[in-house]
Amino acid sequence: MKNFIKYIIVFVVFFNILAIAGDTYSYPLVSSPPYAVVHYGEKSPASYTPVLRWNKNTKAVYYELEVFTDIPKNLSNNKPNSQHVYFTDKVFLNAFMLPLQDIIHTFPCTIYWRVRAMDIDHNPLTTFSSLEKLYSDGHVPSANAPIPIAQYNTGNGSVLLYPVYEWIPNPGAEKFEIEVLSAAPDTSGEISNSQYKVFSKIINFSCEFYDPVPRIGKFYWRVRALDSDNNPIGVFSAARLIDNDPSKHYIVGIFGDSISHGGGHMSYGPEDFEFSYAHYLDFPTINLSESGDTIEMMVKRFDNDVLPFTPKYLIIMGASNSLRAGIPADKVILGLKILQQKCYDNNIEPILLTLPSINPANIKKVFDEATSDNWADDFNKVNAYIRTQVHIDTAADFPTPPEVLPTCYALDGLHLDDNAKAIMGNRINKAWPRVIKEIDERKNFHIGTAALKKFFQTPDVYDL
Structure with a gap:
């Protein structure tokens, strides 16, 4: 169904549905807690907008994320801690681009973060993950752009005539512009629309877009963040291939x-x-x-x-x-x-x-x-x-x-x-x-x- 656009649904449910007690939507804490899959230390420091990544829990509807500057005493794994310096429950992917420059104003720095999976009724599916230590030297990221997640033509089930584009949002985004190209862009990190553009769409904040056009042939897709007035924030993301070639x-x-x-x-x-x-x-x-x-x-x-x-x-x-x-x-x-x-x-x-x-x-x-x-x-x-x-x-x-x-x-x-x-x-x-x-x-x-x-x-x- 066309209205199965997950972030619209999740936001509506998140703010309008009352938690209902009972077994219908409750999952016991049988899932293992998430764990970090990317680590930042002094030998591989994070930028001032590090991308936090953890393993996917396919029963999660969303995640709660906490950030600390120090390890709190008597830290519980079962509930948020009031000593966090940053908290969000608007995380619908198993990745998050942290606006560290808005949280910590002095670099280099060390922070600690953790995450847990939540169900539809705002009940935890897991305990919080172990605290993950993160070191940042405050360097500028390679590009201020969303990070594409969807990657087609990579194995069984990954060839779709009607692609759905998904990305990790960059901080400050209010909207996004999705662009489909007939050829790979001439350079990476472009600010302007490509000469190869065959389709573009500006949408309100989301992390995905269902392409309404059947993509027969070879195309590339990319996305960039916009502010509330449709002004670009940073540059276009790297372009990803869509290959639906009938000659195959x-x-x-x-x-x-x-x-x-x-x-x-x-x-x-x-x-x-x-x-x-x-x-x-x-x-x-x-x-x-x-x-x-x-x-x-x-x-x-x-x-x-x-x-x-x-x-x-x-x-x-x-x-x-x-x-x-x-x-x-x-x-x-x-x-x-x-x-x-x-x-x-x-x-x-x-x-x-x-x-x-x-x-x-x-x-x-x-x-x-x-x-x-x-x-x-x-x-x-x-x-x-x-x-x-x-x-x-x-x-x-x-x-x-x-x-x-x-x-x-x-x-x-x-x-x-x-x-x-x-x-x-x-x-x-x-x-x-x-x-x-x-x-x-x-x-x-x-x-x-x-x-x-x-x-x-x-x-x-x-x-x-």
């Missing part, structure tokens, strides 16, 4: 909505590849999915987004957004048939995935969106159709509607977390040899003008 002839494509696009647990998007079932597959894929898709949107964009790549096999999973919004199962089934026929017409073998259950209460809590009263019957009807086709039963490892998807598999009730995506990937891997053998007989659904007219005349989600 991907054998397997994935086509769907946000569940296939990737992301989950509120604070993780498709750029966090462990939240994509494609990451766990035994074979490479190109992910042609787009967050926010309905079944009608998938049908409409098929020709433009799938045909340039013409994979031999196309894994199709979609329509959860349609069904939970009350779009009839019959329209979804007809849409799946249209997609299957489009595949057959273009020598592509469609492989359908069944839809895991959802959790309407969790969807309401996180997104403040209602779910259709008929969702369970409609999910079951669509899955019943899918099971008559060449398919992989990815729903089989989860409860069957009307049983809801447990919170441990999807915090927001819709987007499956990393553990559930691993289960899906394992199910696909085990079924893949069998499914390939089943693909012998092509089906033809003889979808006529009347059926197409009915499909497009039935209201879509965004028509309601």
Whole structure:
């Protein structure tokens, strides 16, 4: 779904949701505390804006960070300490660019920092990490720029037609400008827009951006910070490559909505590849999915987004957004048939995935969106159709509607977390040899003008 933009959601939830007691969203302190993965000492001193980094906890919604100039006495690992000189709970990545020059005015200096993971209800998932000693000589950083995190084309699940860009913000930023280029920039640390710019967008403070444009070919992306009046703060970040070259002839494509696009647990998007079932597959894929898709949107964009790549096999999973919004199962089934026929017409073998259950209460809590009263019957009807086709039963490892998807598999009730995506990937891997053998007989659904007219005349989600 297009509104699954994690930082908007996290900020809304963070400031508006009341902590609710109970087991639904509470995690016991069973996770190990975070630990620093980058260290600064006298032989490798930090600048006046050091980047603090620690291991990722995929159950964390956000982190709390404390900085001290001295080690407090009787320091508890279970709660913040009033002697800190800096504290923030607006940390949604396992990294933070610390505005040390605003905290410590004399260099060189030594500070101590620690961090802990938090859940959706502001309860700690872990104790605080051990105090990490940091030495800074106050030197100027190599560049005053955001640091890109998302890095595509680096292994299974990392090739996305619709990229999501993620970065570590630099201090003082109020907005960000994302720029997509047709070629690598001429120099690093540029202040001005590139001559190769094909797209740019200014957004309010965030750490990520969902590209609305399918990136077919080779591109580069970068980002820079802006103040509230859109004046640059520093320079553009280093540019990162996006390579979706159709000439690479991907054998397997994935086509769907946000569940296939990737992301989950509120604070993780498709750029966090462990939240994509494609990451766990035994074979490479190109992910042609787009967050926010309905079944009608998938049908409409098929020709433009799938045909340039013409994979031999196309894994199709979609329509959860349609069904939970009350779009009839019959329209979804007809849409799946249209997609299957489009595949057959273009020598592509469609492989359908069944839809895991959802959790309407969790969807309401996180997104403040209602779910259709008929969702369970409609999910079951669509899955019943899918099971008559060449398919992989990815729903089989989860409860069957009307049983809801447990919170441990999807915090927001819709987007499956990393553990559930691993289960899906394992199910696909085990079924893949069998499914390939089943693909012998092509089906033809003889979808006529009347059926197409009915499909497009039935209201879509965004028509309601």
